[in-house]
Amino acid sequence: MSIYHRLREYRLQDNTWGEILITRPIVRAGEDSWGVLAPLRGTVWGDQIPVVSGKALSIAAHGWLSPLMEEIGPDPANLCKLIPPEIAVCHQAQEKTCPLAGPACVLGPDLPECYEVAGEYAFAAAAQAVALAWKFGRYVIVVEGGEFG
Numbered sequence: 001m002s003i004y005h006r007l008r009e010y011r012l013q014d015n016t017w018g019e020i021l022i023t024r025p026i027v028r029a030g031e032d033s034w035g036v037l038a039p040l041r042g043t044v045w046g047d048q049i050p051v052v053s054g055k056a057l058s059i060a061a062h063g064w065l066s067p068l069m070e071e072i073g074p075d076p077a078n079l080c081k082l083i084p085p086e087i088a089v090c091h092q093a094q095e096k097t098c099p100l101a102g103p104a105c106v107l108g109p110d111l112p113e114c115y116e117v118a119g120e121y122a123f124a125a126a127a128q129a130v131a132l133a134w135k136f137g138r139y140v141i142v143v144e145g146g147e148f149g
Contacts, residue, residue, distance in 0.1 A: 003125045006036040009138065010061070017065040021138040022057075023129075033144045037130070039123040044087055045130060048079045054145030072141065076134040080107035088131075090115050111135040 010022040025035030032038065033051070040046035052071040060068035073079075080088075090098070090105040090112075098105075098114055105112055117127035133140045 003036050003129050007129060007133075012060050012065055012068075014060075014063050014065045017069055020060075020065055020069070021136070023133040023138045023140045024057075024143055033142050036122075037126050037140075037142065039120070040126050040130065043123075044083055045127045048082055049130065049140050049142055051142045051144055054143050057141075057143050072139055076137055076139055077109065080131075080134050083107055089118075107131055107134065109135060109137075 006026050007023050008026050010024075011019060012022060013019045025033075025037045027033060027035045034041050034046075037046070037049065040049065050071060050073045052068060056068040056071050085106070088107045105115060111131060113132065115128060115131055117124040117131065119127070130140050
């Protein structure tokens with residue numbers, strides 16, 4: 001099963017913040033709050049994923065984004081810049097297996113959808129999902145706390 005089936009996307013909006021796009025892991029019984037993103041915890045990738053309260057997300061889902069935005073941190077476009085280039089380089093560029101994987105294959109809004117992260121499969125798939133979410137302006141979050149249901 002693809003990692004994307006284990007991520008949930010939200011489109012939230014209020015008059016102050018406008019529309020905000022959110023991606024978070026769907027957590028199964030027995031998993032911690034990181035779900036399929038758990039391989040990123042403690043890495044430079046995981047350090048860019050904010051852990052927000054269930055209460056803040058619940059309030060945001062009901063039309064008031066301010067509490068969530070206070071917890072969520074920088075814009076996704078800025079998070080891309082925090083991944084060091086030697087870590088962010090496309091795996092296909094390293095292996096020279098993709099004609100699109102050249103100097104233009106960098107994290108950000110122009111990231112090609114064929115972008116691949118180097119590393120063990122679970123880590124690489126999670127990091128790639130985060131990179132593509134950021135490309136489309138989505139905040140990637142982990143939710144902790146029981147208020148959100």
